[in-house]
Amino acid sequence: MRYRVDLLSPSEGTGWRDTWSFSGSEATALQAELAKLEEFRVPDPQWHWDAKTHQEVCTADDRWLAAMILYPGERSEWAGLRIPPAEAAWSSAGALRLAKLLPETFADLKGDILKRFEP
Secondary structure (H helix, E strand, O other), X not given: OOEEEEEEOOOOOOOOEEEEEEOHHHHHHHHHXXXXXXXXXXXXXXXXXXXXXXXXXXXXXXXXXXXXXXXXXXXXXXXXXXXXXXXXXXXXHHHHHHHHHOOHHHHHHHHHHHHXXXX
């Protein structure tokens, strides 16, 4: 199974989105660590394509609560521009906890999480 992990900024459309992709043994190892983050889960944000602005728009009660989102597959596998429902989403505190749990084989992801969310 392939997975995409997005790290999102909490700034109304002017921020950043970092995307990471995993498959095979990396995806399995990542899933094992993500399973330890249940206390940091937040509602999955829902996205849709806004034809007027030509961008993805999040529709959620608190769209900036989800700092890290797990999606099945890759963008190239998704139909058109539609974003599939997320498998799970976590707060920035959950992302930081993940950084502490990840083995060194995930040094790049760990570094990106720390750069983006560490106070």
